[in-house]
Amino acid sequence: MSFKPKKIWTIAWKDFRTYFTSPIAYIIIAGFLIIMGWMFFFNLSHFNMQALQYKQMGMGKSMSITEGIIRPLYGNMNVIFLFLVPFITMRLFAEERKQQTIQLLMTSPISIAEMVVGKFFSAFFLVFTMLMLTVVYPIILWIFGNPDYGPILTSYMGTLMLSSCYVAAGVFFSSMTENQIVAGALTFAAGLFFWLINWASQSAGPVFSDILDYMSLIQHYNNFSQGIIDTTDIVFYLSFVFVSLFLSHRVLDSYRWR
Amino acid sequence: MIEVSDLTKAYGPRAAIQNLNFTIGKGEIVGFLGPNGAGKSTTMKILTGFMPATSGTAKVAGFDVFSQAIDVKRNVGYLPENPPVYMEMIVEDYLEYAAKLHDVERGKLRSSISSAIERTGLTGVRKRIIGNLSKGYRQRVGLAQALVHNPQVLILDEPTVGLDPVQIIEIRELIKGLAGHHTVILSSHILPEVTATCQRIIVINKGHIVAQDTIEKLTTRMRQGLLFNLQVKNASAGGINAIKSISGVKSVGNEGSKLVIEIEPNQSELRDRIIEIAVSEKMGVLEFAPEKLSLEEVFLQLTTNEGAHS
Numbered sequence: 001m002s003f004k005p006k007k008i009w010t011i012a013w014k015d016f017r018t019y020f021t022s023p024i025a026y027i028i029i030a031g032f033l034i035i036m037g038w039m040f041f042f043n044l045s046h047f048n049m050q051a052l053q054y055k056q057m058g059m060g061k062s063m064s065i066t067e068g069i070i071r072p073l074y075g076n077m078n079v080i081f082l083f084l085v086p087f088i089t090m091r092l093f094a095e096e097r098k099q100q101t102i103q104l105l106m107t108s109p110i111s112i113a114e115m116v117v118g119k120f121f122s123a124f125f126l127v128f129t130m131l132m133l134t135v136v137y138p139i140i141l142w143i144f145g146n147p148d149y150g151p152i153l154t155s156y157m158g159t160l161m162l163s164s165c166y167v168a169a170g171v172f173f174s175s176m177t178e179n180q181i182v183a184g185a186l187t188f189a190a191g192l193f194f195w196l197i198n199w200a201s202q203s204a205g206p207v208f209s210d211i212l213d214y215m216s217l218i219q220h221y222n223n224f225s226q227g228i229i230d231t232t233d234i235v236f237y238l239s240f241v242f243v244s245l246f247l248s249h250r251v252l253d254s255y256r257w258r
Numbered sequence: 259m260i261e262v263s264d265l266t267k268a269y270g271p272r273a274a275i276q277n278l279n280f281t282i283g284k285g286e287i288v289g290f291l292g293p294n295g296a297g298k299s300t301t302m303k304i305l306t307g308f309m310p311a312t313s314g315t316a317k318v319a320g321f322d323v324f325s326q327a328i329d330v331k332r333n334v335g336y337l338p339e340n341p342p343v344y345m346e347m348i349v350e351d352y353l354e355y356a357a358k359l360h361d362v363e364r365g366k367l368r369s370s371i372s373s374a375i376e377r378t379g380l381t382g383v384r385k386r387i388i389g390n391l392s393k394g395y396r397q398r399v400g401l402a403q404a405l406v407h408n409p410q411v412l413i414l415d416e417p418t419v420g421l422d423p424v425q426i427i428e429i430r431e432l433i434k435g436l437a438g439h440h441t442v443i444l445s446s447h448i449l450p451e452v453t454a455t456c457q458r459i460i461v462i463n464k465g466h467i468v469a470q471d472t473i474e475k476l477t478t479r480m481r482q483g484l485l486f487n488l489q490v491k492n493a494s495a496g497g498i499n500a501i502k503s504i505s506g507v508k509s510v511g512n513e514g515s516k517l518v519i520e521i522e523p524n525q526s527e528l529r530d531r532i533i534e535i536a537v538s539e540k541m542g543v544l545e546f547a548p549e550k551l552s553l554e555e556v557f558l559q560l561t562t563n564e565g566a567h568s
Contacts (some may be wrong), residue, residue: 103336107334108331108356257309
């Protein structure tokens with residue numbers, strides 16, 4: 001089996017560009033930035049108001065930009081990615097199957113692994129682009145305040161990893177169907193399920209509740225949002241991505257046998 | 259260049275193709291002929307390495323289609339029934355993508371794209387978005403995609419379907435021009451298509467090869483005995499009876515001024531006798547010619563009496 005970065009790059013770059021030759025990328029990025037901008041503005045003004053009140057009471061020192069702005073902002077960003085990533089990934093394989101352009105890929109000298117990873121990176125780059133556009137918020141905070149840069153960096157890291165999981169799940173569901181709506185809906189449902197899976201942990205038994213907590217996508221983000229980098233979390237996210245992409249590989253491979 | 263032996267593909271209990279055997283030499287243009295659902299596309303998909311066979315082997319350009327699929331794919335250009343074009347892409351970008359996928363070296367990228375564009379007559383639309391092109395142009399873009407990496411073998415699944423007559427002629431000329439440099443297999447259920455472009459045809463029906471030969475040989479072989487048309491001014495009953503009485507003449511059909519004479523095989527010297535009698539009976543010979551069985555009739559015979567002539 002071949003696994004050449006050049007081939008992966010060819011596919012990833014072509015699909016990344018496709019987002020921008022159709023309205024998809026612009027609509028998603030615009031929607032994302034409008035919502036994020038609104039949230040940032042709301043968080044910031046709320047924080048300012050509180051800071052003013054605390055100052056009057058002589059408690060100004062107890063205010064934290066990390067707790068007041070950074071954590072809610074990036075926490076919300078994760079929710080928005082949960083909603084937006086399905087729209088990004090749903091077309092990846094579903095459209096190729098519907099339009100039968102997948103025959104070009106399938107009869108080209110590339111392996112299915114290269115195909116899957118290439119598709120993954122095309123969507124990943126778009127998510128990465130969206131994240132990079134939000135760097136403007138920390139810059140604003142730096143100009144007018146003195147935020148702790150550690151939690152900001154780890155929040156970005158965590159958000160990127162969490163979104164990668166959505167993207168990988170999206171690649172998988174897109175490989176399963178010709179129907180983009182189905183692919184998108186399943187991606188969203190799966191993302192939400194793995195987000196909420198630990199809700200049941202309070203009522204579950206001791207071992208089972210640990211498992212449920214470990215399976216939860218958002219549980220592993222908590223450390224990142226506090227500025228902590230734990231290898232457990234990184235390993236979980238990377239495994240999630242790997243398993244999803246592996247399953248996509250199996251699905252696409254089986255497509256040849258039909 | 260292509261060697262297929264005992265190739266079988268089954269979908270559950272239903273066999274799409276069964277024990278196909280054929281070889282195609284370098285630079286040949288071979289037509290795959292058969293009614294819809296005969297197994298043409300299935301065979302082609304197997305040859306491109308897209309789909310594995312249930313049993314049997316196939317070698318393309320010296321590589322096994324199953325165990326060396328990547329090498330096969332590098333040496334094959336494939337145009338599926340629906341050209342696999344991305345509607346939102348520009349023609350040139352699309353061909354660049356196809357070339358990169360097929361391992362065209364960076365240094366040769368520009369020249370291979372230009373040559374594919376020129377050969378398929380896409381020069382005027384190279385900067386256009388594929389979705390805005392007509393069906394005929396999209397088909398050409400698909401063909402350019404199959405050609406862009408200059409493959410040894412070209413597999414074209416119904417390359418002229420949906421084109422207008424002028425475009426059909428252009429594409430045929432293009433395909434004919436590929437002979438020698440490329441080995442070409444094209445499939446079709448349209449007969450003139452195959453007669454116009456191919457040197458050899460493989461007729462396949464219900465998953466079996468029912469005949470494979472050059473077009474001339476196939477038509478001659480299919481003739482049961484020999485038929486001659488004798489066009490006369492005056493088809494007198496006496497004359498007809500005289501011809502009938504020649505030993506070796508099986509039957510004489512009378513269609514007005516045209517007599518259809520059937521003689522036994524390998525008795526072509528009878529032609530002299532027939533003419534002599536026609537002249538002596540003052541029938542006024544206008545034309546005497548062997549009746550050519552059109553490929554259409556051959557095809558019908560082959561696909562209706564399955565296995566009878568293979």
